[in-house]
Structures are given as C-alpha cells and as structure tokens.
Amino acid sequence: MxxxxxxxxxxxxxxxxxxxxxxxxxxxxxxxxxxxxxxxxxxxxxxxxxxxxxxxxxxxxxxxxxxxxxxxxxxxxxxxxxxxxxxxxxxxxxxxxxxxxxxxxxxxxxxxxxxxxxxxxxxxxxxxxxxxxxxxxxxxxxxxxxxxxxxxxxxxxxxxxxxxxxxxxxxxxxxxxxxxxxxxxxxxxxxxxxxxxxxxxxxSKAPIAIGLVIDSVNAYYETGANGYQAEANAFAGCFGTTDFKEGVSAFLEKRKADFKGE
Known part of the structure; x- marks a missing residue:
C-alpha cells in the first residue's frame, strides 16, 4: 500500500x-x-x-x-x-x-x-x-x-x-x-x-451490481445522459455476470449468496 x-x-x-x-x-x-x-x-x-x-x-x-x-x-x-x-x-x-x-x-x-x-x-x-x-x-x-x-x-x-x-x-x-x-x-x-x-x-452484496448502481445514479446528474437508458444497460449487463447466476441460485436454494465480483 x-x-x-x-x-x-x-x-x-x-x-x-x-x-x-x-x-x-x-x-x-x-x-x-x-x-x-x-x-x-x-x-x-x-x-x-x-x-x-x-x-x-x-x-x-x-x-x-x-x-x-x-x-x-x-x-x-x-x-x-x-x-x-x-x-x-x-x-x-x-x-x-x-x-x-x-x-x-x-x-x-x-x-x-x-x-x-x-x-x-x-x-x-x-x-x-x-x-x-x-x-x-x-x-x-x-x-x-x-x-x-x-x-x-x-x-x-x-x-x-x-x-x-x-x-x-x-x-x-x-x-x-x-x-x-x-x-x-x-x-x-x-x-x-x-x-x-x-x-x-x-x-455482502454483489460487487459488480454495486458499481453499476453508482454508475446509474450518477447518470441522473450527467449532462446529456439518459439515466433510464443507463439503468437498462446496466440491468442487462448484470445478466452476463457470475454474480447474477449465484444470486439467483442462492435465492432459489434459500441460502446466502457467495458473490465473487465476477
């Protein structure tokens, strides 16, 4: 450090x-x-x-x-x-x-x-x-x-x-x-x-999703940005992550998710 x-x-x-x-x-x-x-x-x-x-x-x-x-x-x-x-x-x-x-x-x-x-x-x-x-x-x-x-x-x-x-x-x-x-x-x-x-x-939450929350909220204030579109794009992007698959599996299996930030 x-x-x-x-x-x-x-x-x-x-x-x-x-x-x-x-x-x-x-x-x-x-x-x-x-x-x-x-x-x-x-x-x-x-x-x-x-x-x-x-x-x-x-x-x-x-x-x-x-x-x-x-x-x-x-x-x-x-x-x-x-x-x-x-x-x-x-x-x-x-x-x-x-x-x-x-x-x-x-x-x-x-x-x-x-x-x-x-x-x-x-x-x-x-x-x-x-x-x-x-x-x-x-x-x-x-x-x-x-x-x-x-x-x-x-x-x-x-x-x-x-x-x-x-x-x-x-x-x-x-x-x-x-x-x-x-x-x-x-x-x-x-x-x-x-x-x-x-x-x-x-x-304890999914790291990639957390980063995309930050991007989407900030898009509200970004000149020329469409915050709703930024949100939709981020939402879609989550579906390609391992964290999404783990989150859904954990929910269905009634266990705590183990997110890796991937």
Whole structure:
C-alpha cells in the first residue's frame, strides 16, 4: 500500500480509511494533498478485490477539511485558475465515479473545498459538532471543485442559493434535515463505526451490481445522459455476470449468496 506525506491509509477487513493528515493546517487541501487523493483513489480502483469500501475523514477532532489552502490562490491568472478548478473537479469526480462505495466521515469543519470533498463521496456520516459551508464569496470567489453543482443536487436549488450566497454554515442537524448527510453521530468513533456498519452491509452484496448502481445514479446528474437508458444497460449487463447466476441460485436454494465480483 502506498505511503503519503499528507494522507494516512489504513486497510482493515476490506475497508480502507483515508485520512487527510494535515491537522496543524486544519487538514486544508493544498495541491500536493489533492494529487495524493487522486493517487489514493486510483489505488482503490486498481484493487477492487481487496478494498470493498472506503472511509474518507480528517485527522483530529476539529476539522474534516477546513477548506483549500488559500495561499496557493495568490498570483493565479484567470487561465491558471480555470485549470486549477478543472483539475480539482476531475479529482473529485473520480471519487464520485469510484465503483467502491465511499463514505465521508465528517469529523468537524467541512468548509469550502472540504465541503466539496465530502459531497463527492457517495454518503456522509457527520459528528454532531460538524459544520458545513461554502464561504468562498467572503473571498470574492465561488466554489471551484463542484460545490455549486453538488450542493444543489443534495439540498435543492433554493437552499443552495441561500448558503452559497450568504456563506452561512449548516449545523450537522440542519445538514441531516436537508439531506446533505445520511446520519449524525455523537463523536468521531461513533461516526466511523456507523460508516463501517454501512460498508460491511454493502460488502455482502454483489460487487459488480454495486458499481453499476453508482454508475446509474450518477447518470441522473450527467449532462446529456439518459439515466433510464443507463439503468437498462446496466440491468442487462448484470445478466452476463457470475454474480447474477449465484444470486439467483442462492435465492432459489434459500441460502446466502457467495458473490465473487465476477
């Protein structure tokens, strides 16, 4: 398994925990960390048999990721700023498109790029003290890593406008009520345990089908895609898998299926 300067990786029973490990910087996302995240998720994609779920979290108790490293913004031209945003969007899209389920355990502040990172995961479990926000307008900016798009998808247009333009933060309870997070737990240990519980349940299902669920749901938001057709194609593709044959046999024989991801 890879070793990184800004990330800590821990693989236990098929669940890989990726921790943004810059606690002294409130786990802020500099370019080096972004490139390490990109590499780590390529590692996940390359090892589907060994990694059946991913937990994405931040070091310490204060912050998941408190934002981007603003010092890297100074001196950027419009051309370089556009490239900067497009590279970040590509990295976060690779998380959203990952066929291995990803849960963000939001252990504190998830602001700016941190909120965008959490939203790129398939699900979110927050601690009760977590805070979410896109405060970029305070800097004369807007989100650049997909925040305007994913926040709108998750909480709706009207609320997204409010929080993107006011820079107000959402509490964990508000995030739960608005559909931004799946669960709120008392502390980081409880949130991590909840994420493990969810991922273990998913790991007992057919891996190819899980990946196709991710593709089909994401197709709903993909510009120019026909989500219903994507679903029909994925449904049909399942019929050519060994997992489908095993699932049907197990159902008819009233036993637990033993899926191989084939």
């Amino acid at each position: 890879e070793s990184y300067e800004n990330l800590a990786l821990d693989l236990v029973d098929g669940v890989l925990t990726i921790t943004i490990n810059r606690e002294s910087k409130m786990n802020a996302l500099n370019r080096a960390t972004m490139l390490e995240i990109k590499d780590a998720f390529q590692y996940v994609q390359d090892n589907p048999k060994d990694i059946r779920g991913v937990i994405l979290t931040g070091a310490g108790e204060k912050a998941f990721v408190a934002g981007a490293d603003i010092s890297e913004f100074t001196g950027l031209s419009e051309m370089h700023a556009r490239k900067f945003a497009e590279e970040g969007q590509e990295i976060f899209q690779s998380i959203e498109d990952c066929h291995t389920p990803v849960i963000a355990v939001v252990n504190g502040f998830a602001l700016g790029g941190g909120c965008e990172l959490a939203m790129s995961a398939h699900m979110r479990v927050a601690v009760s003290a977590a805070k979410f926000g896109q405060p970029e307008v305070n800097l004369g900016l807007i989100p650049g890593y997909g925040g305007t798009q994913r926040l709108t998808q998750l909480i709706g247009k009207g609320r997204a406008f409010e929080y993107l333009m006011s820079a107000d933060m959402l509490s964990a309870d508000q995030a739960l009520a608005y559909g931004l997070v799946n669960y709120v737990e008392a502390d980081k240990a409880a949130a991590h345990a909840k994420a493990i519980e969810i991922l273990k349940k998913i790991a």
